[in-house]
Amino acid sequence: MLRVHGFYGHVRRNDLRSLAMFAGFAVAFQIVAAVTLFVPLVFLDLKHLPFFSLGYVERYAPIVFVLGLGLFLHRFLRHVASVRATVAFTDVDRRTDPRLVNIVETAAIAAGLPLPKVGRIETSALNAFACGLSASTAVVVATRGLEEALDDDELAAVVAHEIAHIKNGDIRLMAAANVLMEILVLVQRKNVLGGVGWKKALVLVFMPALLLVFGAAGVATRVAFTMARVSRLLISSSREFVADAEAVRLTHNPAALVSALRRIEGRSAVAGLSAQADAMMIDGAVEGPLASHPSIAERIAVLTRLSGDLVPAAPPSPDTRPPAWTAQRPGPWGAPPAQPAAAPARFLVQRVNAGVTENVFGLTPGARRVMTIGMIVMADMIFWTMFKVMKPARPLDRDTVHAAVNAARQIHNGPAVFHGAGNTAATPRSEALRLAAMDPVDARCFATERYSVGDRGLRPIGEPDPRLVEAFLSGPQAGSGDVVLERYLALKERSVRAVSAAQPADLDSALLAYVGTRKTMLMVVHRFFGEAGLRLMQDAYDSPADRAVLAKLRERLHEGASALRAQGKLAREMALLGSAPADFVPCLARAAGAARTAKPIRDVAP
Secondary structure, eight states, X not given: OHHHHHHHHHHHHHHHHHHHHHHHHHHHHHHHHHHHHHHHHHXXXXXXXXXXXXXXXXXXXXXXXXXXXXXXXXXXHTHHHHHHHHSOOEEEOTTTOHHHHHHHHHHHHHHTOOOOEEEEEOSSSOOEEEEOSSTTTOEEEEEHHHHHHSOHHHHHHHHHHHHHHHHTTHHHHHHHHHHHHHHHHHHHHTOTTSOBOHHHHHHHHHOTHHHHHHHHHHHHHHHHHHHHHHHHHHHHHHHHHHHHHHHHHHHSOHHHHHHHHHXXXXXXXXXXXXHHHHTTBSSXXXXXXXXXXXOHHHHHHHHHHHHGGGSOSSSOOOOOSXXXXXXXXXXXXXXXXXXXXXXXOOOHHHHHTTTOOSOTTSBOHHHHHHHHHHHHHHHHHHHHHHHXXXXXXXXXXXXXXXXXXXXXXXXXXXXXOEESGGGOOSSHHHHHHHHHHSOHHHHTSBOOXXXXXXXXXXXXXXXXXXXXHHHHHHSTTTTOOOOOHHHHHHHHHHHHHHHHHOOGGGHHHHHHHXXXXXXXXXXXXXXXXXXXXXXXXXXXXXXXXXXXXXXXXXXXHHHTOHHHHTTTXXXXXXXXXXXXGGGOSBHHHHHHHHHHHSEEOSOOOO
């Protein structure tokens, strides 16, 4: 009776302990969310900045809590499906695996549960797990290596351990802990201040004022994740101890469970297993960011202390499997590995941070190397500059003065002066302004707003995808603001179709819209994709449908349509488009082409 009472007390103590540990996840989530929102709120709501104002707690902390709760429920309800998708196990029944199914059924009856589904993983590793959101949807899964390595008593003890997880609701509890960790990682990925790699380190080298902000964010994030990992480790570890105790109560054979744990130790790693599935196994990660289990030595020590003389120091119990099962077991599984003496548990923070490469400020090893090299280079540049300043000035000779005068004149007149074309092009930008002020037909280009090629990022050029063009035209991408060639080709096609479908009374307005769209598309493509993109778009405008639109435009201009002639300079641009479509380009593109073909002056006479 004393033995049973001891196990019951162990179960009750760990139930209360597990519920208390979820508070750590709530605090950690709020910290990570506050760090993630820091940069956006600097620009949007400086008065309620995290860590600097209590107003953040009043305004944003409740919103973060509600959104986090909704995200948790969404991922929690899909947790079992995700485990099934990542763990390759097959369902078995009495026909395909009668031994495992009978043992699972016996343990379920002893626990007062319906028979769960039974699965098997085809691997030589020794492991097992249970998952589900309730006893009616639960599944118990074992590896083939576990079935072949354990006798009936040992396998029954392991199955009882998994049945205990189902009975006590541990499958929901541990699933919740895993989902909370996944949410923290998901929020951290959106954090601009998190994970300082070598690229961000380069920015910090040239902007050292940001180092304090990134360092503080790194410390806060490290504290939050350490708190969450410790909470998950305590929750999962406590449930493993509870399941061990319940398995002993179901089987009344602590020696079998101890013997099974000894056989499993060091042989439980399943290749390709996800972190959430590993946390559900009977043996998983003991240290590191994914730590979720106590060590085998700790579990055996607890079982021995609670069971007393019921756990012998001798080898495991005799093999009770049929001869057919015994013959299938390879030699190395015939005897348990030597059990080392149980070492005292290391500090929890050290356990969960084992193997983490980032330091307390969130700097990776690569970032630390870049920052060290950058600081050394900057220090060298400072000393070199000071040395140059302190050197005595050398008298200037005539050639040096002459070169300085030429440089000053070039700066005053522009970066380069070109021969040709009447020697009127000083720079591409000034030439573009000159052309824009001329008549479009004479300038052979149309005026646009001032821009530079690539001033908002130069995009790469690829072969347009006709299916994506159709998606932007009338499919799910319609209305999107993506900066891709396919979108602009779809807008071009939409303006062509509008002219083709226009009634006679609406033809002039459709032609005006077509000309405006064509100007905008050529300008935008030149701005974002350069001259290669501009040529591609001009080729697209040389289609039969576009030539038919230009024929209508010339006809309306010839007829003297008042709606077209009343457009001022746009009417002259339409005249250019109708007479020379190949010359209908932005003046900036025309000026850049003229500058490339011109011959620069190498020297300026003094």
